[in-house]
Amino acid sequence: MNGAAEFFTTDTAAFLAGALGRTLWMTLLGCTLGFLLGGVLALVRRTRQPLLAPARLLAGLYVETFRRLPFLVILILVLFSVQAVAPGLSLLGIATIAVTLAATAYLAEIIRAGLDAVPRPQVEGAEVLGLSALDRLRFVVLPQAWGVILPPAAAFMVMFVKDTALASHLGVVELAFAGKILVNKGFSPTLGFGAVLVLYALVSWPLGRAAAHLEKKLVAPRHR
Amino acid sequence: MSLLDIAELSAGYGGNTILDGVSLTAERGDIVSLIGPSGSGKSTLLRVLIGLTPPTGGTVRIDGAAVDYADSAALKALRRRMSIVFQQFNLFQNMTALDNLTLAPVRTLGVARAEAEARGCDLLAKVGLADKAGAYPAQLSGGQQQRVAIARALAMQPEILLLDEVTSALDPERVGEVLDTIRTLAETGITMLLVSHEMGFVREISTKVVMMDAGRVVEAGPPASIFESPRETRTRSFMQAIIRH
Ligand SMILES: Nc1ncnc2c1ncn2[C@@H]1O[C@H](COP(=O)(O)OP(=O)(O)O)[C@@H](O)[C@H]1O
Ligand SMILES: [Mg+2]
Numbered sequence: 001m002n003g004a005a006e007f008f009t010t011d012t013a014a015f016l017a018g019a020l021g022r023t024l025w026m027t028l029l030g031c032t033l034g035f036l037l038g039g040v041l042a043l044v045r046r047t048r049q050p051l052l053a054p055a056r057l058l059a060g061l062y063v064e065t066f067r068r069l070p071f072l073v074i075l076i077l078v079l080f081s082v083q084a085v086a087p088g089l090s091l092l093g094i095a096t097i098a099v100t101l102a103a104t105a106y107l108a109e110i111i112r113a114g115l116d117a118v119p120r121p122q123v124e125g126a127e128v129l130g131l132s133a134l135d136r137l138r139f140v141v142l143p144q145a146w147g148v149i150l151p152p153a154a155a156f157m158v159m160f161v162k163d164t165a166l167a168s169h170l171g172v173v174e175l176a177f178a179g180k181i182l183v184n185k186g187f188s189p190t191l192g193f194g195a196v197l198v199l200y201a202l203v204s205w206p207l208g209r210a211a212a213h214l215e216k217k218l219v220a221p222r223h224r
Numbered sequence: 225m226s227l228l229d230i231a232e233l234s235a236g237y238g239g240n241t242i243l244d245g246v247s248l249t250a251e252r253g254d255i256v257s258l259i260g261p262s263g264s265g266k267s268t269l270l271r272v273l274i275g276l277t278p279p280t281g282g283t284v285r286i287d288g289a290a291v292d293y294a295d296s297a298a299l300k301a302l303r304r305r306m307s308i309v310f311q312q313f314n315l316f317q318n319m320t321a322l323d324n325l326t327l328a329p330v331r332t333l334g335v336a337r338a339e340a341e342a343r344g345c346d347l348l349a350k351v352g353l354a355d356k357a358g359a360y361p362a363q364l365s366g367g368q369q370q371r372v373a374i375a376r377a378l379a380m381q382p383e384i385l386l387l388d389e390v391t392s393a394l395d396p397e398r399v400g401e402v403l404d405t406i407r408t409l410a411e412t413g414i415t416m417l418l419v420s421h422e423m424g425f426v427r428e429i430s431t432k433v434v435m436m437d438a439g440r441v442v443e444a445g446p447p448a449s450i451f452e453s454p455r456e457t458r459t460r461s462f463m464q465a466i467i468r469h
Contacts, residue, residue, distance in 0.1 A: 135331050
């Protein structure tokens with residue numbers, strides 16, 4: 001069995017840093033893309049334009065389906081579909097796509113609930129002044145919706161940091177998998193998983209802080 | 225030619241007919257008051273006029289030109305000439321009073337920000353709120369919010385102003401300040417279409433009174449004739465109910 005002296009080396013540190021990087025990469029990139037795509041889906045679902053009815057239907061179908069699928073199932077679905085069309089893509093890339101797909105569905109619902117929380121008369125007040133749909137969104141709806149959207153969206157992302165551990169099933173060496181590898185190498189579970197635990201905690205904390213900061217910056221004064 | 229000519233206008237929600245062939249006209253400078261029991265379609269008429277509720281039949285002409293409510297460019301043009309003030313003010317909660325007044329002129333009329341702000345301050349002064357430019361709606365009383373809302377509608381320099389029960393959501397002691405604002409406004413020669421239950425005010429300010437019931441115009445005429453010698457029994461019973469109450 002390897003002891004503490006062997007554990008606290010630059011090799012182990014580099015190995016863990018790489019794993020941490022992959023965990024963060026999947027979470028941050030996946031959730032950021034998911035937020036943007038989720039925003040698009042939420043907006044599509046809110047339109048009333050008859051021509052967009054098929055798009056509304058598809059968006060709704062997507063959100064309802066992907067929110068109900070376990071993340072592991074999404075991972076496996078993406079793995080097989082990507083291997084069929086783009087066999088060269090890395091496992092990390094595949095896992096990131098899966099995170100994006102799951103985050104899109106969840107965040108679309110969170111964003112939609114936030115937009116719906118802005119009272120209808122606020123939008124009508126803007127509409128009768130001739131403001132375009134984009135201006136209504138930008139100046140009236142979003143500033144009032146951020147306060148409702150950001151807390152659950154941030155909570156979702158912080159929670160999803162953990163779910164990315166499932167990507168280890170694909171063979172992505174993220175934090176949880178790294179802990180297992182270290183233990184297999186002969187380090188004590190206290191050391192191997194202890195380090196992983198500390199790193200997870202160290203990641204979630206600043207993520208939560210960053211979200212709180214963003215919320216302060218974006219939320220309209222009245223709602224502060 | 226009338227400034228506003230409404231002919232056989234109909235509208236409804238989900239199959240229910242709410243407006244059932246309403247016709248009325250307003251000349252430039254007219255102050256037309258809509259009265260009638262609640263649920264008679266007064267708000268719906270104003271909402272159709274400003275393009276919030278689609279008409280199901282009839283026409284609206286402004287200076288003789290029919291408005292195509294299905295066309296977004298036509299709606300945009302309409303909202304440069306017509307503005308509305310709602311019962312519940314609907315001020316943007318995330319903006320100061322002044323920003324409420326400048327947003328639309330800057331974004332839709334292409335007015336420079338400095339000019340919009342100067343005009344906005346003038347308008348706030350006109351409604352007696354020069355010192356409230358930086359206040360958020362939540363920091364203002366109902367009466368103050370409603371005056372800001374009137375100023376916001378005026379910032380678009382409309383020819384026709386629609387006012388939907390603008391004093392109904394206010395504390396009784398705040399009603400007077402808003403009515404004073406409308407009186408001052410009436411003297412500027414702007415054309416107004418207003419819904420109100422303040423019968424004394426309606427009688428004093430209107431050039432024309434329109435009695436509505438069940439989505440139709442019961443009768444219309446100068447205030448003296450509607451209040452003193454209404455032709456229709458429905459108008460008479462409404463007046464009696466209002467006076468008794
Ligand atoms: N958004 C809506 N959906 C369905 N029915 C409505 C809606 N708005 C108003 N109505 C109905 O239309 C009728 C007329 O309402 P309204 O125009 O508000 O009357 P008024 O302003 O004269 O009180 C009422 O019966 C009301 O219940
Ligand atoms: Mg009404």
